[in-house]
Structure formats: C-alpha cells, structure tokens
Amino acid sequence: MNEIQLKYGCNPNQKPSRIYMADGSDLPVTVLNGKPGYINFLDAFNGWQLVKELKEATGLPAATSFKHVSPAGAAVGLPLDDTLAKIYWVDDLGELSPLACAYARARGADRMSSFGDFIALSDTCDKDTAMLIKREVSDGVIAPGYTDEALAILKEKKKGNYNVIQIDPSYVPAELETKQVYGISFEQGRNELDINGELLSNIVTANKEIPESALIDMKIALITLKYTQSNSVCYVKGGQAIGIGAGQQSRIHCTRLAGQKADNWFLRQSPQVLGLQFVDGLGRADRDNAIDVYMGDECMDILEDGAWERIFKVKPAVFTAEEKKAWLANNQDVICGSDAFFPFSDNIERAKKSGVKYIAQPGGSVRDDLVIECADKYNMVMAFTGIRLFHH
Secondary structure, eight states: OOEEEESOSSSTTSOSEEEEOTTSOOOSEEEEESOOOHHHHHHHHHHHHHHHHHHHHHSSOEEEEEETTEEEEEEEOOOOOHHHHHHTTOTTSOSOOHHHHHHHHHHHTTHHHHTTEEEEESSOBOHHHHHHHHTSOEEEEEESOBOHHHHHHHHTGGGGTOEEEEEOTTOOOOSEEEEEETTEEEEEEOOOOOOOGGGGOOBOSSOOOOOHHHHHHHHHHHHHHHTSOSSEEEEEETTEEEEEEESOSSHHHHHHHHHHHHHHHHHTTSHHHHTOOBOTTOOHHHHHHHHHHHHSTTTHHHHSTTTGGGTBSSOOOOOOHHHHHHHHTTOOSEEEEESSOOOSTHHHHHHHHTTEEEEEEOOOOTTHHHHHHHHHHTTOEEEEOOOOOOOO
C-alpha cells in the first residue's frame, strides 16, 4: 500500500490525517499490530534513522527510546554490569541479548522521559527484547523484523493494541525532502552526513589523546544529536546517552539540562539510591518517580511522616547535597556533544561538573579561543567537527 489513514494528526482536532508516498510507490513499512498515530510515525521514522546509523557506525546492535520527536535515550548493545541491570530494573531477567541490552540502556538513561516511549531497534527484535518491552509503558516499536516468539509477546501488550511496525531495511529515501508549514512548501537535501572518525580528527586542545572507546561514544553523541530537536546537547558514557538536552533556545540551557540528566543517571548508582527499600508491589514507574524526587531538592515531599510509609519499607535518610556532590565527583571520562558551537566557556564549566573529559562540537564561534582555553584548563580533549547538526 502507498498510504495509511491515521486517526488524527498531532491533536484530535487535526483531521484528516495520513502518511503516504507522494510518488505512488509502496510505503516501506508494514503495521503488524495496532494502529500507530501521526506522532508515533514521526518518532518511529526518526528513531529508525538513528539506530540504523548507530549500527553502521559501531557495528553493534542499537536501540533508542523516542518521545515527541527527540530521543530520551540511545545506546548500543554492550553488556550490563550488575549495577546498571539493577537501576534499569532488569536484574531479574538474567543475561540479556545484545539488542535487549541496547534497549535497557536506552530506556534506562532517563526513565522519567521514556515513560510512554516509541522504540526503534536496529536489528530483528528477539524474545529477550520483547520481554523487556512487554513490561514497560510504551506506545510501540519499529524494527526491520521480529522473531515469531517476539511478535507473539508484543501482540499481547496493551490488550492486543500495541503498535508494532516493520520497516524495510533496504529502503532508501529520496535525496530531497519536503514539508509544508502554513501551506508553504519547504525543500532541502537530506542530511546524509556520515559520522565517522575523520569528522573527529581536528583536535584543537593541547590534550589530543582519545581512546577508541571514547571515539565510539563521540560518534554515539553526534548521531544522537543528528535526530534530536535543536538546540541540543548530549552526554554519553559507556556506549549510551546518559543525558540529552533537547529543544532549548539557549545553548547553556541545553548543557545544563543534559548535565542534570547525566547527574541523575549517575546518582541512581549511588549506595543511597541502591539501598532504597520499596514496599512490595510498587510499580517500576512509581519507583522511578520516587527516586527522582528523592534525589532532588524536594525530597521531603516523600520523606515526611505519613508519606514515606506508602513508598518505602524503611524511611531513608536524606541524600544531602554534600553526599551527592561527593558521589558525582566519581563520574569521569564522560563525552559531551553539541549540535552547534559553544558560544561561551560557561558550557565547558558546566560540562566539567558532570565529569566530561571529551567534547565534540562544530566550532566556529568568535570566542573559540576562550572555549579552547577553558577546555585546556581541565585537560579536556575537544574536537571541532566543522559540521552543524540542527534538526527541526
């Protein structure tokens, strides 16, 4: 078929709605289950491009968790250690397949933002990945294929209405892309930039040592930014995005937002959070919400007498600012990527607070010398890519 009729557009009052091939050719997707909507397809197609490029750049299975046309998390399929398995709520599932590890990482980076996500997978969805998806609150998934077991599991989700989309991995879109705004057509060449090692070869700091693992993480950051609503900044560590700041008008606000998310990701691994004893039967989403409040400035909302008893078996001690600062000092060798140049050195100062060691950004600011000087102050490694990655 060359078109799929949708229930409505971005909002229920926006009708009619459909996706279709303007040239009359067949759509490269098949809906195997459910009835995806307008935003579902936007997330699915953006997410698919992201994981396809991650797989091509790293050779590893990749997954992303999309919400409102930006990734909440993106990762490749590296094994999970015991701590990550615990904070991602998958420690009861045993050893997971590489693809399942990729989604556990993508979902776990920012579980608050991933609630109700749309998932994209680079490889055929297997049983492990389907079992992980089944237990999370999610709108749907897109992948190049599904095993029979995986498809049967996913079809049981949401009372049989879970959205499952299969995409033809050989599909190549037209070189020109178009869209309309206010009845006016826009046209541009697709962003076919290849995120490779050569793009990261212009190192402008005194420290020029980048280990292979950091190069992989820098590629993950840049590919993630390529499909994140601009302005955007992305922090990456160990094969996964750990903090994404999307759609902010100010660059420093992106850096702060992404940094706060990266800090929360690391704080979840602290003894204080790992030691929380939740009451029996409390769901994963409620645990995520409680952890988020516990780590924040309004922790007394859940620690007051009469409140904590509904969440915890034992009343936790306050996670003090001094304790959080001491724990966060252990987070090191983090990557920071930016979709456009850093105009001021305050971005470098904020990134340093979240353990950033390596930076990838286009360069080109009139204050590049001050930004480089600040990076040198902390012995960081910074590459100028020379390429902006705006996405709207």
